[in-house]
Amino acid sequence: MKNTPTIIISGIVLSSALAAIYVYGQQSNSTTSTTSSASDSDSSSQQLQQKIVTQAAATQLSILSNRCRGCGKCVRIDPSHFSLNQATRQAVVTSNTNLDSNTLLMAINSCPAAAISLN
Ligand code: SF4
CATH class of the missing domain: 1.20.5 (Single alpha-helices involved in coiled-coils or other helix-helix interfaces)
Incomplete structure (x- = not known):
């Protein structure tokens, strides 16, 4: 104790x-x-x-037509580089200039189908 x-x-x-x-x-x-x-x-x-x-x-901006869903997101973000072809319902590149813009980078990164190619 x-x-x-x-x-x-x-x-x-x-x-x-x-x-x-x-x-x-x-x-x-x-x-x-x-x-x-x-x-x-x-x-x-x-x-x-x-x-x-x-x-x-990069010198060439293009849309991979086998991937593009025609959602139009790239056109809404960067209308200076993309437009939507109403007949094919796919995005098309309208300009290959100013490829180092932040708006273009945002459009590329926002594409849900990864259909935008920049080489
Ligand atoms: S964001 Fe992508 S899938 Fe949508 S229209 Fe543009 S390229 Fe096509």
């Missing part, structure tokens, strides 16, 4: 140490996931930069 306070204090110290280890482990996990998010962000930034560089070097 003399050792009872010693046992209780040892238990408290041990449980505090376990709680501290648990909290440290949680912080390490959140730091790792934050690093992973930053890495994802860097990766998408690099992909966007690569698209812009590729777009700047």
Whole structure:
């Protein structure tokens, strides 16, 4: 019975140490996931930069007629490069100039059928 306070204090110290280890482990996990998010962000930034560089070097804009669904989204976003052929119900390219415009990039990325080709 003399050792009872010693046992209780040892238990408290041990449980505090376990709680501290648990909290440290949680912080390490959140730091790792934050690093992973930053890495994802860097990766998408690099992909966007690569698209812009590729777009700047492009000389030919075209519609892949076997893919185009005729939704007209590209025409609504960038009417300076696309129009809709009412007979075929497909998009057509109206201009091959200013191929490095952001509006064109937005239209290309918005096509639900990936039917716009820029080479
Ligand atoms: S957004 Fe794509 S699928 Fe829709 S009309 Fe334009 S090229 Fe065709």
